[in-house]
Amino acid sequence: MPELRKDPVIGRWVIIATERAKRPDQFGVQPQEPSEKVCPFCEGHESQTPPEIYSIRQKNTPKNAPGWDLRVVPSISPFLRIEGELDRRGKGVYDLMNGVGAHEIIIETNQHIANMSDLSEEQISKVFACYIDRINDLEKDKRFKYALLFKNYSWAAGAGAIKHSRSQLIATPVTPKRVKEELVGARQYYDYHERCVFCDLIRQELEDKSRVVLDIDGYVAITPFASRFPFEVWVLPKKHACDFTTLDPASRLSLAAVMKKVLAKLKKGLNDPAYNYVLHTAPFRRQKAGYWKSIDQDYHWHIEIMPRLTRVAGFEWGTGFYICPLPPENAAKFLREVEA
């Protein structure tokens, strides 16, 4: 019997289709990728990107020249532009405003390495330090409400033809809908229970164990109860914290180790699949920004990793209704057993 499961935070139902369940090794159909072009993100190709915003580089090396470890540049084809005013306005029944925002590319390594799982733990930890610096910097711009950090790995996940490990950061002038839903869901749970929904979720998962992939060093990686996609994995800190930017250097290194392990398990177990991951963290909390007081207690930052093994049909987009062809318990068992 298939099961309908409800996400406890945002209330989204998914169908866990046990009857049409596939074995883990039946996934992994990848479409034909276009051929690769010259990589603008490699060391020595600095002039092929817009001027850098931020970098971690050797002493006495000039900006936009070799000698860096990690580099942040504006997107060549930005979704949003940094200059200008919002100018909110109406047009008949419709509302619109100017596309003001920031769109940055975080180049995670000077080497031409595609998958983050192949970077060292120290390097991944530097990437996370850079996330924190960039989010904190963008918070100073009062026009922005949220900075969304995400990664598209491989063509099928929207990464284009260039195979160089990178993340993207987009600061938006409105709190994105999906983020708001999660914040509201977490607050409602907190209002009723006076506990953090994610802390409760971690507690139950650790007792139950069937959906736990990893439990090391203050972090837990689980396949969520209401997974939307086969092998969806969430990485959560066991210690409650709403804001990713408060992470100290030691826990940054632990997180790097956990992320490297999870991504390596996906790579090895599922034949290097395309994936997206998204950092879910608290929005900018300026005074009088209209956010509630309990956000420090009710929200819990985490990373959601979504391998792109099935083709998401417009159906899922249109309805918000997901059919997951692999129970998360099976996915977790499979990933636990992958040596990586």
Add this chain to the structure above:
Amino acid sequence: MSELRRDPIGGRWVIVDTDKPSTPKDYDFEPQIYRNEVCPFCYGNEAMTPPEIDAVRETPTYPNTPGWQVRVVANKFPALQIEGDLDRRGTGMYDMSNGVGAHEVIVETPYHNKDIHELTNQEIENFLSVYCRRSLDLAKDKRFKYIMIFKNFGAPAGASLEHPHTQLIALPMIPKNVAEEIKGAHSYFEYRERCLFCDIIRQESQEKERVVLENRHFISFCPFVSRFPFEIWIMPKNHSAHFCAISAEEIKSLASILKETITKLKNIFPNLSYNYIIHTSPINGDGGSEGYHWHIEFMPKLTRVAGFEWGSGFYVVATPPELAADYLKKA
């Protein structure tokens, strides 16, 4: 400067690239390519599917034999099962329920290689009438709250079989996006005592710049807040909450606008894959359908959705709908 546009129905924002808009040839989409394989939906292979639930047979022939024009069967790998009671329960902090529901496949035509625009109007009317008939039949089952009719055409759009078919899923609850859409339409109705969709139709037919086609009963247009490039909505001009209340005359109009719209799209993008979904009111309960207006949302599969869309619920559209409509009008 690109524009941020807000959908008046669900409150979703999209980013529309009005600066350097993409033209049709900028889309590097995965084409739909037919493979040669044994097809369970072709004449003579009726035994490969579960027994038929419904069929259109112009000259009487036996069920589960060739001679049909449209055929409805249960999905061989159903996402939901028809038997059993809804058993909502908790497991710790989580909520769940049995996967009770119906999952049917409507084989639109005996032709393996014909997309909708290659069928005659009569053939399209046939399967549209079957959509309606199946909806009415399943609505009798009080366990179901929503009937979703959708089509995935082409492997890139998620179709696992290439023979043209539509799926129908009857659900024991209202899907989240549908609930949001209905809530949005309802609060607009409460405030203005007018249907939001009727207002949209009025504005679109006045402004004309996003309209693709219009006939007596329907209008097809690229929505102001498109989520996908070349997204098209087809809407009945007469206010109606339920798709299955459609009249025979309206079915004729719908068949014709559907055929012409897809013809235009395929003129621009041969071998295009796509999805469409019929958005309609819930059944068997308080649907709050007064301010709702059924319609079809048509989504060409031209781009790949990435992390930003997943994380934010924001969509980025590289071809403004005004420009897309212009290409379509000329196609």
